[in-house]
Amino acid sequence: xxxxxxxxxxxxxxxxxxxxxxxxxxxxxxxxxxxxxxxxxxxxxxxxxxxxxxxxxxxxxxxxxxxxxxxxxxxxxxxxxxxxxxxxxxxxxxxxxxxxxxxxxxxxxxxxxxxxxxxxxxxxxxxxxxxxxxxxxxxxxxxxxxxxxxxxxxxxxxxxxxxxxxxxxxxxxxxxxxxxxxxxxxxxxxxxxxxxxxxxxxxxxxxxxxxxxxxxxxxxxxxxxxxxxxxxxxxxxxxxxxxxxxxxxxxxxxx
Numbered sequence: 001x002x003x004x005x006x007x008x009x010x011x012x013x014x015x016x017x018x019x020x021x022x023x024x025x026x027x028x029x030x031x032x033x034x035x036x037x038x039x040x041x042x043x044x045x046x047x048x049x050x051x052x053x054x055x056x057x058x059x060x061x062x063x064x065x066x067x068x069x070x071x072x073x074x075x076x077x078x079x080x081x082x083x084x085x086x087x088x089x090x091x092x093x094x095x096x097x098x099x100x101x102x103x104x105x106x107x108x109x110x111x112x113x114x115x116x117x118x119x120x121x122x123x124x125x126x127x128x129x130x131x132x133x134x135x136x137x138x139x140x141x142x143x144x145x146x147x148x149x150x151x152x153x154x155x156x157x158x159x160x161x162x163x164x165x166x167x168x169x170x171x172x173x174x175x176x177x178x179x180x181x182x183x184x185x186x187x188x189x190x191x192x193x194x195x196x197x198x199x200x201x202x203x204x205x206x207x208x209x210x211x212x213x214x215x216x217x218x219x220x221x222x223x224x225x226x227x228x229x230x231x232x233x234x235x236x237x238x239x240x241x242x243x244x245x246x247x248x249x250x251x252x253x254x255x
Contacts, residue, residue, distance in 0.1 A: 018106045019114050026118035030084065039079040039183070040126055045133060047193065048072045052137045057194055062224075069134040069141070070219035071192040076126040077152060078212050081119050081159035083183045089115065089167035090175035098254050108254070116160055123156060143222035147229045151222070154237035155215040161244020162211070168252030191216040211240045 013021075030036050051057060052065040092098050101111055131139075167175050188194065190212035196204050207213050218233030 013105075015107075015110060019110050019117070022106060022111060022114035023117040023121070026115055027121050030080075030088065030118055030122055036080075036084045036088065039084055040076065040122060041129065044072050044076045044079065044126070044130060047075070048130060048133060049137070051193055052134075063138055063140075065134055065137045065139045066224050067195070067220065068193065069130070069139045070223045071216040072130055072134075073127060073152075073219055074155065074190075074212055074215040075187060075192045076130060077123055077155045077215065078159050078186065079183065080122050080126065081156045082163040083179045084122075084163075085115065085119055085160060086163035086167045086179040087176050089164060090170065090172040090179075093167060093254065094172035096255075112164070115164075116156075119156060119160060123152070127152070141223045142226035144228070147222045148219060150229070151215060151218045151234060151237065154234055154241055155211065158211045158215075158237050158240035158244055161241055161246070161248050164248040164252060165244055168248060168254075186210065186212045209236060211237055214240075 030040075048065075048068060051068050052063075055064065057064075089098070098111075106114075134141075163179070166178060170178065186192070189199070189207055190210055191207065192212065196207055196213060196217070199207060208217070214233040214236040218230040218237070221227040221230045221233070
């Protein structure tokens with residue numbers, strides 16, 4: 001046996017392995033948090049079942065679930081990529097977790113990549129669950145799955161950027177209050193449950209530029225109307241994604 005066979009080889013693990021490990025950790029922490037589960041699973045599920053079963057809001061011709069399901073999918077993306085991520089990251093920043101992780105062999109950009117991947121994993125679980133429930137309620141989706149996938153990816157990028165921007169610039173308590181307030185306001189005025197055409201004309205044009213409205217309407221065009229790729233809504237989401245991620249990268253404070 002040659003000398004040095006059992007000599008330790010200290011050093012960082014390969015970058016892909018570090019990102020994968022951090023992604024798994026972020027996902028477990030996200031799914032174990034009761035408040036996050038309330039936002040990401042329970043509230044969207046209850047809204048889908050309640051408004052599909054009870055005629056509370058006039059959603060136009062056809063089954064209510066055909067209108068509601070795309071909007072609830074958009075709400076699920078927002079709850080995870082924006083609200084949940086903003087709150088979790090804000091408190092990690094307050095308690096010094098981000099500062100310590102920033103000093104580890106894992107690069108800061110890789111940490112943010114892991115956070116984004118954990119959001120995507122959670123969204124996949126959300127979408128599968130909500131789709132199964134919507135199908136059980138009589139949902140009949142149409143359209144091209146690739147168009148749906150592109151809209152969901154753009155929506156995730158847009159909301160992630162905005163969530164990280166909020167978490168990296170505000171205090172944790174302010175992030176908690178602001179993220180939940182924005183969630184409630186966009187739930188009501190973002191075309192998720194209440195159709196945008198129920199609002200005054202002057203307000204509709206403004207609400208239509210919001211990321212959750214663009215995602216809701218885009219998914220609805222594809223899944224309810226069977227339309228091709230809604231490029232107008234995709235463009236709005238792309239602009240929000242570029243602005244949000246760019247601002248987060250520029251202004252995010254680690255301490």
